[in-house]
Amino acid sequence: MASSGHNTPCHNSQPWTNKVLCRYFLHGVCKFGEDCRYSHDTKDPSDMVCRYYQAGQCTYGDKCRYDHVKSDKEIKTSKQKHFNDKPIVGSSKILSQTSTEADWANAVEFIPGKQYSPRCSNTYSSALKEGLQLSTSPNKYDDLCPFALNGECVNGDNCAYVHGLMCDMCGLFILHPTDVLQQEKHKEECIKYHEEDMVESFKVAQSRELSCGICMEVVWEKTDEKDRKFGILENCNHTFCLDCIRKWRSAKAFNNTVVKACPQCRVSSSFVTPSEQWIQDEDEKKKLIQGYKAHLSNKACKYFD
Known part of the structure; x- marks a missing residue:
């Protein structure tokens, strides 16, 4: 102060x-x-x-x-812009603010042996400055210094508020020194998000190296950025860029049975789903296809008069 x-x-x-x-x-x-x-x-x-x-x-x-x-x-x-004056609580809201289902593009690149850098690189104090709505609960953590959470409190030992212990996972000084339950809860959340980031990082690493089975180009290295998308076939796991597989399936020289089949394994798929990331897991593929179908259901059919 x-x-x-x-x-x-x-x-x-x-x-x-x-x-x-x-x-x-x-x-x-x-x-x-x-x-x-x-x-x-x-x-x-x-x-x-x-x-x-x-x-x-x-x-x-x-x-x-x-x-x-x-x-x-x-x-x-009387017009000065204020930040949120709600009490500070635990860490769950800080982490969840940066996590979305489609946040794979921001996943941290995982390098074995390198110190983990969390997806939520924004500090607690920067979250406050951005005006995020932090959750409130009974007065368990509201004595933690918001500036010390990132090691930036200028008052040091003379600060009127409690300075938390540093979490080894996220690097924030957010562990309440006297609240064991809060420490355990935060560590569980950090481990959860760390594991999710690792999964996303491996997906990104895999997608970066895959090439199209038709044009033979690495999908993520195509000249035009809008062409750097995969065309996911529902019944097989062969890799194609979206543009190539759509051209294949729209060919007029062959009958419908031929063009609906995979160019490599000949397994028929009635649906092609665009994706910026390669999806191979069956459960995730089903989720992707269902989401794409739900999105299309909100659009008018151009073939319907």
């Missing part, structure tokens, strides 16, 4: 600062001594105004230990 003006001594400070009790002096850690711009007289009132609240960044809201007093400038404009 330190004020930036306290970092250097100032002999020509404004008179009002001499009447404000130095909070560092109260803790016995003021390094400026007699040169301090603030008062070292315990009879003077202490400045307990929350600087983070005045900057629109206090995440503790009504539970903050310091006074929430609006600055004169803020009162005049």
Whole structure:
């Protein structure tokens, strides 16, 4: 909660600062001594105004230990953009904010022996700055310092809030030092997302190397970016780019039985599903096809009068 003006001594400070009790002096850690711009007289009132609240960044809201007093400038404009003032809780919402079912493109590249870098590279503090809606619960974790979660708290040991322990998986200082249940829950979530990222990373690595069975080009290395898609056949696992397999199936020189069959194994598939990522697992393929069919069901058929 330190004020930036306290970092250097100032002999020509404004008179009002001499009447404000130095909070560092109260803790016995003021390094400026007699040169301090603030008062070292315990009879003077202490400045307990929350600087983070005045900057629109206090995440503790009504539970903050310091006074929430609006600055004169803020009162005049009343238009300053504020961040969410809800209490800080555990880590589940932080992780889930960055995870979506179609988030494979942002999956972390997995390299054995290299330290894991989580998908949620955004820090807890940056999540707050982006205005994410963090969940609220009974006051179990609302004493964790939001700035220390990424190791950025300038107050160090003098901070009014608790500094968490670092999670070995995500690198955030988010483990409450006295709440074992919260530590276990967060570690379980980290392991879960780490495993999901590994699965997605292996899929991306596999997709990067596959070539089309018709044009023989590596699908992800095609010149035109819009052509870097796979055409997934529902009844076989041979690899084709979407453009080639669609041209094959639209050929007029052959009967319907021939063009509906795979060019390599001759197994018939009545449906081709576009995908930016290669899908081979049967369950995932079914999910992909069902999702694509559901998407098409919302479009008007161009062959229907």
